[in-house]
């Protein structure tokens with residue numbers, strides 16, 4: 018399939034972006050501000066997930082990318098920031114569309130780490146334009162799935178401009194075993210890795226590495242990590 022065909026197929030599933038984003042907002046209103054909420058029904062794999070991310074980040078992080086500042090996109094209560102990013106970066110910026118999650122992160126969950134947050138952005142990722150040349154690492158975990166192909170592609174283009182020298186963007190997300198599938202309840206799209214790679218490359222980014230998260234139960238959708246710049 019050509020790039021354009023793939024793009025059209027994924028969009029066909031969505032039928033009206035506004036409704037698509039409204040549904041996700043509605044879904045997350047009822048999600049508790051807790052690790053359980055962030056992990057759906059799979060809180061028991063949170064630690065394995067974080068360890069997988071720490072190892073993957075090591076390949077591109079300190080020594081290669083700088084360690085001045087990272088941006089956690091779709092941060093929720095800050096599970097990834099706390100478990101993966103704060104131990105590495107001097108300061109953090111965090112973005113999520115749900116105020117309740119950000120408040121919980123700042124007031125409770127992050128503890129002393131909260132002092133090293135330079136900015137919280139209560140924003141829809143698809144509407145966010147990061148400042149240029151600002152981040153050593155931009156992390157998107159389980160949030161790329163909540164953007165349409167077009168919005169994800171355009172965000173990645175803006176994100177690339179906001180990287181500091183040797184900066185890296187990471188996407189960690191569920192990837193379909195075949196094609197792509199929309200969950201109409203929370204408006205998330207599970208894409209095949211090839212479709213995700215296609216979006217990334219169409220946005221003008223170069224893929225540095227891809228790795229499957231090991232140690233998750235067979236029954237759940239495969240989770241992959243992609244590093245790019």
Ligand SMILES: C[S@@+](CC[C@H](N)C(=O)[O-])C[C@H]1O[C@@H](n2cnc3c(N)ncnc32)[C@H](O)[C@@H]1O
Pocket residue numbers: 041045055056090091092093094095096097112113114115118140141142143157158159160163164
């Ligand atoms: C499954 S949770 C994952 C949270 C966190 N990344 C983690 O791994 O623990 C998805 C998060 O993405 C946020 N989110 C979903 N769609 C978004 C959008 N369009 N813009 C910004 N945040 C969004 C939700 O509010 C939620 O906090």
